[in-house]
Amino acid sequence: MKRDARPLGSLPAWLWFALGVALAAQIGLRATSRPVGTERSELPSAPSAQGLRLASFGEPEALGRVAMLYLQAFDLGPKLDYTRLIGWLRAILALDPRSQYPLFAAARVYAEVPDPARARAMLEFIHEQYLVDPNRRWPWLAHAALLAKHRLRDLPLARRYAAEIDRHTTAGDVPLWVKQMEVFILEDMNELEAARILLGGLLESGQIGDADEARFLRHKLEELERRTGR
Numbered sequence: 400m401k402r403d404a405r406p407l408g409s410l411p412a413w414l415w416f417a418l419g420v421a422l423a424a425q426i427g428l429r430a431t432s433r434p435v436g437t438e439r440s441e442l443p444s445a446p447s448a449q450g451l452r453l454a455s456f457g458e459p460e461a462l463g464r465v466a467m468l469y470l471q472a473f474d475l476g477p478k479l480d481y482t483r484l485i486g487w488l489r490a491i492l493a494l495d496p497r498s499q500y501p502l503f504a505a506a507r508v509y510a511e512v513p514d515p516a517r518a519r520a521m522l523e524f525i526h527e528q529y530l531v532d533p534n535r536r537w538p539w540l541a542h543a544a545l546l547a548k549h550r551l552r553d554l555p556l557a558r559r560y561a562a563e564i565d566r567h568t569t570a571g572d573v574p575l576w577v578k579q580m581e582v583f584i585l586e587d588m589n590e591l592e593a594a595r596i597l598l599g600g601l602l603e604s605g606q607i608g609d610a611d612e613a614r615f616l617r618h619k620l621e622e623l624e625r626r627t628g629r
Contacts, residue, residue, distance in 0.1 A: 442473050445486030448493035455494065463495035467504065475508065481517045484509065485524045492528060502528060502539040510546055519556075522547060526560060534570040541577050548584060558584045575612045582619070595623040 446454075455462035470487055473479055488501045488509075502525060510521040522543045529540040540560050548557035561581035564573070578601065585594035598620045602613065 441478070442470075442480055442483045442487070444483055445490045448490045451490055451494045459495045460498065463491050463498050464500065466491050466494075467500050471504070471508075475512065477514065481509070481520050485520065488524065489528070492531075496532065497535075499535075499539075502536060506539045506542045506546075510543065511550070515551055518546065518551065522556070522560075526563065529563070530567065533564075533567040537564050537568045537570065537573060537577070540564055541580065544580060544584075548587075554584055554588045558588065575615075579616065579619075586623075591623055591627050595620065595627055598623065 451462060451466065452459060466487070470484065488505055491501050492498065505521050505525050505528075510518050510525065512518055512521075525539050525543045529536045541564060544557045544560035544564070547553045547560060558581055561577075561584055564577060565581055579598070582594045582598045582601070585591070585597065598616060602616055602620065
């Protein structure tokens, strides 16, 4: 075999390490530098998760953080391509699934833009990624539900996200306001009967272990029953 035709699998470990360091350095340089008097360049297409994993050389958490810094070097303006941005966030989460940083940025930075179309795209990305790990990622879908309700004024979308949390999340650390979110959204939609049935089911399920929380919800149920004539 010719020397320059050697397969990639036979490259020495030090060379893979050098390649990973070079990629990390390139991303870090782009993240921290900006030419004077010019706008940041266009966000390139996202690399594959496999490519990032190879470049991480066994340190996916570190490369994931560097990649997030790289993304945040691009101006959060109308020229930022959200399709590519979501591709990057998806690849970084695939590289380091336990990281909360990409979904934090998605929910608290990229979804809170004045452009409804781009905000909706980011909320749907959050929903997609929530389904991968509901018990760890529910806070970001809860925030997405609040954004849908208060920023987008889209109560059906907010209800869909709240219902997904109730349907898929089994973690014991979900606070009361998240558990009852769908009830209050239904009330805002004037769907009082649906809110009454949902709240009654929540109380009967035995999921509410705290006595004060259960008392509060019973009062709320009694209020809904009065308003619906039950």
